[in-house]
Amino acid sequence: MENFFASCPRGLEPLLVEDLSAAGVAHAKQIPGGVHFSADWPACYSANLHSRIATRILWQVSRGPYLKEDDIYRQALAVPWPTWFDAGQTIRVDITALKCPLRSLEFITLRIKDALCDRFRADVGKRPSVDTREPEVRIHGFLNASECTLYIDTSGAPLYQRGLRQKTVEAPLKENVAAGILRFSGWQPGIPLLDPMCGSGTFLLEAAQMALNIAPGAGRDFGFQRLKNFRLLEWKRLLDTAMDAEKPAASAQIYGSDISPVAVRAALANLDRAGLLPAVTLRSGDLLEIDAPAVAGILVTNPPYGERLSEQDELADLYPHLGSALKRKFAGWNCYLLSADMRMPKLMRLTPSKKTPLYNGALECRLFEFKMVAGSNRR
Incomplete structure (x- = not known):
């Protein structure tokens, strides 16, 4: 079992719990803006494929206390990033904070990126490059008043992007x-x-x-497909089942x-x-x-x-x-x-x-x- 966090628009959390339960997750805990849950990888794939409510599904890879920016750097440096993706893949780091006492979120973002690249250099002698527009791997950090949690994004582009809507008029609804x-x-x-x-x-x-009965994710790809631990056969089975049900x-x-x-x-x-x-x-x-x-x-x-x-x-x-x-x-x-x-x-x-x-x-x-x-x- 792995730990995940699924985000969603405020007000839709009870519906997200329903989606995650249908995908087979365990221990779903609702908070404002999303749901913490435990699941195996097929359930994570299924939630990405079938949830109409989730915005992103994030895989928790590290959690620890901090007092200053250096603590967060050391935490990110200890994460074995090269076991999950390659130095040739592009990355992006995003930070969200709630009651964080540190002054600059931009500086924290930079320190996490530096730690990730330093870990790659130490382990494989190369470092990934940054692509803020269409990265192959997205890393998210969440800071509360005393703890930093690091995630790898299993969704990629936000899940509300079904790959269907090309023409929009002013102020479209998500x-x-x-x-x-x-x-x-x-x-x-x-x-x-x-x-x-x-x-x-x-x-x-x-x-x-x-x-x-068309799964909302049936026409797009996902972040988890670009990770080294991606299980192609299990994903293909889920996708085939969804396609057959249309x-x-x-x-x-x-x-x-x-x-x-x-x-x-x-x-x-x-x-x-x-x-x-x-x-x-x-x-x-x-x-x-x-x-x-x-x-x-x-x-x-x-x-x-x-x-x-x-x-x-x-x-x-x-x-x-x-x-x-x-x-x-x-x-x-x-x-x-x-x-x-x-x-x-x-x-x-x-x-x-x-x-x-x-x-x-x-x-x-x-x-x-x-x-x-x-x-x-x-x-």
């Missing part, structure tokens, strides 16, 4: 946040789903993958629309490239005017939330119309709106039945749940 919202909404394949402000199609892509693309009662033809074209291109277009019905349309595509279903969307005062004034005008449209056209639907604008429910004149705190990147948001019944939902 894929793992979209997947988390779909889970919180209770949506299951077979239930009609609509995103009426679909942008480049993140909700639609996630839902279509779920409906067709369903052929067919209509799945997933609907998307957007007032912007540019956004609809971007969503269309992304779905087409991913081979998911048959599962989704797309059209241009204004949320205030479109009809519900079914008698009942789930509506999920990420409406704009203005950062400038002029935009906020425009949204204050939009929200009452939005509330009216939902009451008029979507009786029988459960609606989930993610927004950083806390004024939204009041201005929509609707009372949310639930408000779930979530983060999209650094932005604190709320997932507002509105259960639309016939008649009025006003306070």
Whole structure:
């Protein structure tokens, strides 16, 4: 058994525990921003392949106390890095800190990199070079007030990068946040789903993958594949099993629309490239005017939330119309709106039945749940 840490957007930790349990991990311990767990390597591979919620899965290779930068250098020097990857591979070192008393995180990053290179020189006479853009091996350090933990990243590029979305419109939603919202909404394949402000199609892509039972990591590679302890046969078995479980693309009662033809074209291109277009019905349309595509279903969307005062004034005008449209056209639907604008429910004149705190990147948001019944939902 090895020790790992899986990171995720704040607010999605309980869903990440579910993902990791399904992958076969042991001793999952949830903290804000992620989950510590123990697992064997096949379970680590499976979590990378199947988790829709995780951002990265980090393998713990060292943990120890520190008082000053030299302590961290000595800790990193003691780690047998050359047993896990080659001097010819490129590296990147990243540091995260919480209540760390040391002054410069940049200097700590440099000391860890120096220690790693010194260990390589001592052991094999060569050192790896740094590539900050597309490194072959990523090393992460986490410092709290008294301890430093060092990790090797088993994921590589962040796991929300499914390798599907090429065309984006402004302020796209991260894929793992979209997947988390779909889970919180209770949506299951077979239930009609609509995103009426679909942008480049993140909700639609996630839902279509779920409906067709496509593993989110099936179309990309991972950091663990570049380590010396990579078990190719075990990975191939997991990948083959995932591929065999996929369903052929067919209509799945997933609907998307957007007032912007540019956004609809971007969503269309992304779905087409991913081979998911048959599962989704797309059209241009204004949320205030479109009809519900079914008698009942789930509506999920990420409406704009203005950062400038002029935009906020425009949204204050939009929200009452939005509330009216939902009451008029979507009786029988459960609606989930993610927004950083806390004024939204009041201005929509609707009372949310639930408000779930979530983060999209650094932005604190709320997932507002509105259960639309016939008649009025006003306070």
